[in-house]
Amino acid sequence: MATSASERLRRLLGLFSREDRVLIVINSDPDAMASAMALKRLLWRQVFSTTIAHVNVISRPDNLAMIRLVKLDLLPIHEVNVEEFTRFALLDSQPSHHEKFEEINFDVIIDHHPITGAKAPFVDIRPEYGATSTIMTRYLRTARIKPSAKLATALFYGIKTDTMNFERKAIMEDVNAFQFLFRHINVHMAQRIEYAEITLDFLKYYRIALERMRVRKGRIQVHIDQVSNPDICVSIADFFMKIHDIAWAVVSGIYQGRLIVIVRNDGIRKDAGKLLGESLGEMGAAGGHKSMARAEIPLKNLQGLVDYNDTKALSRWIIRKLDKRT
Numbered sequence: 001m002a003t004s005a006s007e008r009l010r011r012l013l014g015l016f017s018r019e020d021r022v023l024i025v026i027n028s029d030p031d032a033m034a035s036a037m038a039l040k041r042l043l044w045r046q047v048f049s050t051t052i053a054h055v056n057v058i059s060r061p062d063n064l065a066m067i068r069l070v071k072l073d074l075l076p077i078h079e080v081n082v083e084e085f086t087r088f089a090l091l092d093s094q095p096s097h098h099e100k101f102e103e104i105n106f107d108v109i110i111d112h113h114p115i116t117g118a119k120a121p122f123v124d125i126r127p128e129y130g131a132t133s134t135i136m137t138r139y140l141r142t143a144r145i146k147p148s149a150k151l152a153t154a155l156f157y158g159i160k161t162d163t164m165n166f167e168r169k170a171i172m173e174d175v176n177a178f179q180f181l182f183r184h185i186n187v188h189m190a191q192r193i194e195y196a197e198i199t200l201d202f203l204k205y206y207r208i209a210l211e212r213m214r215v216r217k218g219r220i221q222v223h224i225d226q227v228s229n230p231d232i233c234v235s236i237a238d239f240f241m242k243i244h245d246i247a248w249a250v251v252s253g254i255y256q257g258r259l260i261v262i263v264r265n266d267g268i269r270k271d272a273g274k275l276l277g278e279s280l281g282e283m284g285a286a287g288g289h290k291s292m293a294r295a296e297i298p299l300k301n302l303q304g305l306v307d308y309n310d311t312k313a314l315s316r317w318i319i320r321k322l323d324k325r326t
């Protein structure tokens with residue numbers, strides 16, 4: 001039976017009472033954080049309190065910028081005493097997605113990932129949607145709530161990142177929500193969040209990468225030894241792909257006893273995911289898509305194959321492994 005938007009909203013709000021202390025749990029990314037803000041807004045003056053908790057470590061610069069600029073209040077789940085709460089909501093995820101989620105009996109689950117058979121008094125999962133932010137925008141509009149600039153900007157960016165600027169799965173409802181939100185956002189704030197791709201700490205690795213990089217036949221490659229965050233390799237590989245005539249970028253680094261290899265390509269000719277899987281898959285975890293792929297190999301698996309403390313030797317070894325497959 002089809003449920004109307006107002007009926008859904010009525011059922012959702014009907015689960016809460018004035019005395020409720022609500023815990024919203026997320027695996028924080030822009031879509032999840034924006035959705036949590038939206039539910040908090042929907043429950044404003046309907047419940048005693050709403051707290052947002054995240055299960056993951058937040059390190060991506062755009063995520064950090066978003067938290068700072070929209071003044072989002074959230075706590076790591078381990079700092080929260082779950083027993084102090086009376087109602088629980090899970091947004092942009094389903095219980096089976098994370099072991100921490102499975103420890104909680106949720107009253108509300110709202111998500112857009114493929115259905116896993118999650119059970120709760122209120123479940124609204126719409127896998128065809130590009131973002132949970134789109135679903136939450138519909139709830140706000142049905143409740144006739146005009147989003148603040150901060151909330152609108154968060155939801156706007158949530159849709160933007162989850163649909164990769166509509167280059168990935170999205171439906172008309174996502175486009176409609178985007179258009180609606182655009183009227184309420186702070187454009188400067190949205191740009192500030194989106195432009196925050198790197199931290200100051202990344203720059204020293206950029207310098208190393210620029211000094212050591214090798215360019216050959218449209219492929220750029222560099223190994224940068226120890227990195228403080230694997231996202232640094234991703235960021236540098238993406239940066240290299242902006243160079244005219246570069247069809248491939250291979251950036252590697254060492255993080256917590258693992259060799260991280262990031263491969264990007266223009267996606268037109270070869271398949272990066274397949275390449276990494278075939279060349280390094282037997283030594284660790286490797287895979288990805290046509291244009292982006294990643295391998296993580298425990299250094300102990302490289303013993304006897306290559307001296308991983310020798311930057312040049314390791315760099316050459318990676319390229320030899322990849323070359324065998326290209």
Ligand SMILES: [Mn+2]
Nearest residue numbers: 031092132162
């Ligand atoms: Mn999402």
